[in-house]
Amino acid sequence: MSMSKFSEYGKMGGRPPHYETPEALQAKVDEYFDTGVKKKTYIVGKGENQQIVEIPIPTITGLVLYLGFCDRQSFYDYEKRDGFSYTIKKARTRIEQHYEELVQDGNSGAIFALKNFGWSDKQELEMSGNLATDNTHTLKNINDWYDKHRDDKGQ
Numbered sequence: 001m002s003m004s005k006f007s008e009y010g011k012m013g014g015r016p017p018h019y020e021t022p023e024a025l026q027a028k029v030d031e032y033f034d035t036g037v038k039k040k041t042y043i044v045g046k047g048e049n050q051q052i053v054e055i056p057i058p059t060i061t062g063l064v065l066y067l068g069f070c071d072r073q074s075f076y077d078y079e080k081r082d083g084f085s086y087t088i089k090k091a092r093t094r095i096e097q098h099y100e101e102l103v104q105d106g107n108s109g110a111i112f113a114l115k116n117f118g119w120s121d122k123q124e125l126e127m128s129g130n131l132a133t134d135n136t137h138t139l140k141n142i143n144d145w146y147d148k149h150r151d152d153k154g155q
Contacts, residue, residue, distance in 0.1 A: 018068050022083040025067070029091045032066045033058065058095045 019025040039054040060072060069075045079088040 019078075019084075022087050025078070025084060026087045028067055029063070029087060032063050032091075033094060036062075036066045038062055056098075058098050060092065060095055063091060063095065 019028070037056040037058045039056050042053045042055060043050060044053055045051050060075075064072050064075045067075065069078075075088070078084045
């Protein structure tokens, strides 16, 4: 009799986890940022001053694939596992930092990426209370004050 996937992979069924501990995941995340990030090559300068410069371009998708996940959602689901939340959030924040720095350098395309991290380029104001009633009371108080002082001066 063969083992079912249920008993083979544990109570939850499905595939076994990619990483058994947060430390193992953190080590692989660090490896991505140290050596696994794709780099873009740029030629800067002219003539004798010309140089080839490689700029690292970390991305969520690049990190996800480097870590062995099939998609971003599988990576994000790891955040719900005990002990893994900090590692996942920090990795995402490191990539977010890269995009934020690009915006500082005038790269408007990075704004789109930051919006995917939950950033917003509009200001939202939330107001509460009954503004019409509040304003009416305020105007009534002003009118009462004015009437009282007008009467005091004999006008």
